[in-house]
Amino acid sequence: MATYLKETYMISITRACKVIRLPKSMFYYQSVKDDTEVINKLLEMVVLRPREGQDKVYQRLRLEGYSWNKKRVRRIYLKLGLNLRRKTKKRIPARVKEPLVQMVRPNQTWSMDFMSDALENGRRFRVLNVIDDFNRKAVTVEAEFTFPSFGVIQCLKRAFEEQGKPSKIRVDNGPEFTSLEFSEWCRVQEIELHYIQPGKPMQNGYIERFNRTFRQDVLDAHLFSGIDQVRHIAEQWMDDYNYTRPHEALGGITPHQAEAKFSSKQACLDEKTSYSKQNKVHLNSV
Template sequence: MGLWKQKQLTQEIVLDHSLSVTGACKLTGMCRSQYYYVSKKDDSAVIAALDQLSSKHPVYGFRKLYAYLRREGKPWNHKKVYRVYKLLNMNKKRRGKRRLPAREKQPLEQHISINQKWSMDFMSDSLASGNRFRTFNVMDDCSREILCIEIATSISSLRVTRTLEQIIDWRGKPLCIRVDNGSEFTSHHFELWCKDQGIAIQFIQPGKPMQNGYIERFNRSYRKEILDAYLFFNLSEVREYTQTWMDEYNNNRPHEGLGNLTPTELSKNIRQQQQINQLVT
């Protein structure tokens, strides 16, 4: 405990518990001379300068703030500035909150063509060892077809775009992607990639997961039937069971929301209808 904190604690004991200064100093281990000492230093100018700079640059540390003061011609040395810096508790790590832009509520519409809109989301779980892993799930909103479940211990925005490029190679490009406000989707890299690809991004409102209801409903099934149903010892087992289940989900499992068709059957019917319409026109 620093001398300043020690003196504050001693003063609180004296005022709050009506204890003598001698008794309070014995409890905190402080000398009475230090308790009665009153500094003649005037740090008001340093405090004002640091407050002004830190309010303007809240993420800067001591070295950067001191460099600003020196550039402004302030005469104080680094020891004095650092003493006041600690006195103001500026040496404590400050974590700023990221402000999200306003998100408008969008209806969860039923599309009539594949690749109009994809929904994406992350899930997390743990192996038997306790090590955490994540899954990156991608779904076509029209056919409810699961296009990919990427599984890894860490999935960055770079891996997200790389996975999407692999899907686009065999599936084609979506017009729009619906996502939440996770850091992977709000990253500068992801937004630039979507802009280069000509893909619109539809963000749901924070705290409103059911605005991404198609993928959320799938996540519930995936967790119930795979992640919560088996004890996995490595990622290879997770990928193996997931791939088998995903093939069953897409190709054999009837979907009530699709008139008891499978996602693959609906996707095939839509493609055939589109070909017929092209021939007619």
């Protein structure tokens, strides 16, 4: 205040201090306390244990042999703003990069991801897309307003009844996929979960390519009035995608034709194996 009066009204410090009744010695007072050590120690402890408050920090300081009193610790604690709620980042385990390879059979690996959009009234909804990496078949496309991990589990259960169970599912690090409930359910089902590295969506390139097509053909092409309309259009599009739309990655055939081709080839191999075994038994008997 004294500095403000001096600079604004061009008066001396002595007169400014008299106006606001501030002792001149207090104006020139400079603290000789050095709180650098306390500040560094508090910041170090907060980084290591972000959930602990002031009292717990002070107790730890005492146990470690520091003699700073509680008032000093509290003053610096508040000055640093450590009494405010701190957001802690959820630590994600290290993810291993796995190259995208062409699968050799159905239900070997599924890819799964979420998309989001809004209805005509502005209400947001989410779409869960699941495809089979072998023939890019759309296993399921389900739209809901909310999609917790329990909803993902129920969606996969219905898909298992129609398509069978995969050996592995590739997902990103979304909270629905990293939840304990979902990971434990996959462990019980003997399904391996492969998480891509954070910030590397192309490690899940098959589903990303599928999402692009789905957004262009469905989400960006329609203005939805309700969630039921989203489900109806998505179901019609999925039938076209699986049964009539040719895929360059499959040599110009549909996912359904690729699956039928594999089944026919597998049947021939099984027939040859069976015939070979019968001849071997016959020769041994002779």
